[in-house]
Structures are given as C-alpha cells and as structure tokens.
Amino acid sequence: MNQKILTIGVILIVAVSGLAILEVSTGFFSGLVFDQIPYNYTAKVWIPPTNSNDPNSGSLGGFYKINGKGRNFDFFLKLSGAEKSESPLDYTEDGLNGTGHLDEIKITFGTIQSLLNKNVKGAMFNTTFKGHMNLSCAAWTGVTYFQNDNNNFTGNFTIDGVMTDWEGNYTLKQDSFRILGVSDFIYYPNKQRSAAKNVQKSYYL
Numbered sequence: 001m002n003q004k005i006l007t008i009g010v011i012l013i014v015a016v017s018g019l020a021i022l023e024v025s026t027g028f029f030s031g032l033v034f035d036q037i038p039y040n041y042t043a044k045v046w047i048p049p050t051n052s053n054d055p056n057s058g059s060l061g062g063f064y065k066i067n068g069k070g071r072n073f074d075f076f077l078k079l080s081g082a083e084k085s086e087s088p089l090d091y092t093e094d095g096l097n098g099t100g101h102l103d104e105i106k107i108t109f110g111t112i113q114s115l116l117n118k119n120v121k122g123a124m125f126n127t128t129f130k131g132h133m134n135l136s137c138a139a140w141t142g143v144t145y146f147q148n149d150n151n152n153f154t155g156n157f158t159i160d161g162v163m164t165d166w167e168g169n170y171t172l173k174q175d176s177f178r179i180l181g182v183s184d185f186i187y188y189p190n191k192q193r194s195a196a197k198n199v200q201k202s203y204y205l
Contacts, residue, residue: 035070041120042066045077047203064205071102075133089139089162098144100133108150125153125174135159142166163190172205179205 047060062079075098083093110126128150135142139162146155152171159166168185181203188196 038069039073040065040067043205045079045203045205047079047201068100071105071131073100073102074098075100087138090137090164092138094138096135096137098133098135100131102129102131104131105129110150121174121177121179124148126150140164157185161190164188165190165193168199175204181205 042063042065044061044063060079060082062077062082064075064077067074076095077098078095079091082091106128108126108128111123114120114122114126125148128148130145130147132143132145135144135157140159142157142159144155144157146153148154153173154169154171156169157167164187166185166187168183170181170183170185173180173182182200183203184198184200186193186196186198188194
C-alpha cells in the first residue's frame, strides 16, 4: 500500500475519532450550530408573599424576556408595581437588566426532542451548559454564575448595592408547566458581612 495513502488514512481516522470524542465530551459541533441560532423567549414570573399568614404581605408578578444569538444573550425582568413598595435604590420601573454569555454548551438528544415538541423549558433543562450574567437594577450591580449538568440547574450570585450587599445561591427545577426557583441568600449593610441576615425565597418562572 502506498505509504502516503496509509499515512493520510491514519490521519483521517485519528482526526474523525478525535472530532467524535470532542463532540461527545464537549458538544463542539452542536456548540458551533447553536452559535448561529437567534432566539427570544418571554414568560411570566410570580413571587409568592413572604408570609402567607400576613395580610399585608403581598405577592409580586411580572414577566421576563431572554433575547440572544448563540452563546450571547440579554435578559430583562419587570415586576409590575414593585417600584411602589421597593426602595429606589433596589428597584425602579426600569426593571432589571442582564447581559450574559454561555461559556460552555452541549446539546443533547433530550434538547432536540424537547424542541421538536416545542417544549422550550424542557430543552433548557436537557441542555448541558455553564455561563455567567452581569446584572444591573436601580442603584446596584451584580453577577451570577450558573450551570446545568442535565440533572441539576444551580447558580450563585453576588450583588453590590449602595447601602446593601447580597450573596447567595439558587436552584431551578421543573414544576409541572412552570419553573420553580428556590434561593438561599444573605444580605447585609454595605461591606459589613458580619451583620448578615439569611433569607430563603421561592418564585415561579
């Protein structure tokens, strides 16, 4: 057999094998395809009352939007009327804005199956990814890092405010036709972490 043909054949086999391994381990090709796809999604959000036994403790409702192309996306959250009860340092009628990036993404068979069934939430939970998003709202800025390993969708965040700082973590789960978010965080006067108070909160997306 011609030595050059044998060498080329071996190189092709190694290359194809390497690319196959790359796809299985990192989703390289699916990531390239995803990078070309524009998308937008809008859904309602509801935050239950902090204390259901307190008639003065009300719930908050609104919507959020995600617009992007491939790994880069913008996020917007609007809570109707929240500016009337929240400090203008914490929330205004301009809402919450975020700019995010998916650092890693791997589309799975479950992703494709969910998309074929027009199940956007299912597609999200069946896709493996890691990413981060910069946040801004009223007088504060923050950042969140999130990841989904096809079993657990978790994240953590820090927020730097004028008078108050926050930091904590959250978990997102499928709850029937909704997404249940559960967060566990602390807040404290600016730069005074020793005075932190703990809060647990649930919300529906």
